[in-house]
């Protein structure tokens with residue numbers, strides 16, 4: 222018998238499946254097998270075409286009517302150069318109480334912890350709470366053929382959990398210090414400004430597009446676009462790319478382009494931001510007598526889960542098992558919780574995320590067991606809450 226808990230062993234098995242998006246590499250097969258033994262009904266959902274086709278898994282246990290969901294992703298980011306790793310990325314080696322490997326933090330351990338928690342809960346709970354698991358293979362890449370589509374499928378089948386926890390590694394320094402109850406939205410712009418090319422010594426015969434571009438970017442260059450609100454910090458905008466059609470010192474270029482990204486809070490929608498910025502761009506283009514084109518892309522709207530039953534359950538269990546009082550925050554990049562928010566209140570809570578996506582990604586195995594206990598405690602609290 223292994224000296225490690227079921228959760229740690231399951232995490233190791235999952236890490237040993239090299240499931241770099243879009244491959245599931247056996248990770249979903251393994252989970253399905255475990256969950257079937259736990260009497261879950263499993264449904265494989267594949268979306269997309271060709272090599273981009275993504276496998277996902279929806280699993281359900283119990284009758285309800287009360288219904289609790291966990292969500293996570295089995296896909297991981299690429300390892301980079303294997304020779305940079307001290308611990309082989311898919312070996313799931315444990316050394317001095319630390320588990321190493323791609324997905325150790327983000328987030329195969331989180332999945333292992335909730336599966337293990339449910340297993341323990343099944344042995345001690347007599348409730349008929351329904352538990353569902355939303356497991357995607359498409360979180361780290363485009364996130365088009367994963368949770369977004371599972372959520373649509375669930376809506377159509379009228380499968381509506383009361384609440385959901387996404388097991389992303391939200392803890393900052395120590396397990397339990399941070400819950401994410403929202404995330405910012407993301408909006409990218411590619412801007413191209415066209416002027417009139419000419420000799421740099423005869424600027425009156427040309428129309429320099431860079432002057433207009435600089436003016437246009439004055440509102441997106443490391444700027445805060447609002448002062449934030451009670452759940453979010455200010456919306457921030459950063460220029461990420463700049464170029465011109467001329468790369469010499471004696472030609473005024475014909476065109477100049479810029480790329481930028483805005484991480485926005487719930488004070489805006491992408492429509493209001495686009496309208497506000499385009500108005501500014503049009504004004505600048507007129508002033509400098511140039512033309513411009515802009516292409517917008519947004520793959521994430523901001524969301525927030527207000528403080529309530531879910532954040533309360535999480536905080537109580539975290540406090541009981543770690544003695545820490547978690548902070549509610551909305552920092553970081555986008556996550557699949559932005560899709561689940563369309564189904565039910567959702568929050569993210571999991572292990573320490575310090576090494577996610579890094580070389581020698583790792584997590585404390587003690588923390589995996591603590592997280593398992595927190596998730597189990599939450600399920601019992603959820604039962605108690607629904608007994609009335």
Ligand SMILES: [Zn+2]
Nearest residue numbers: 327328360389
């Ligand atoms: Zn993740």
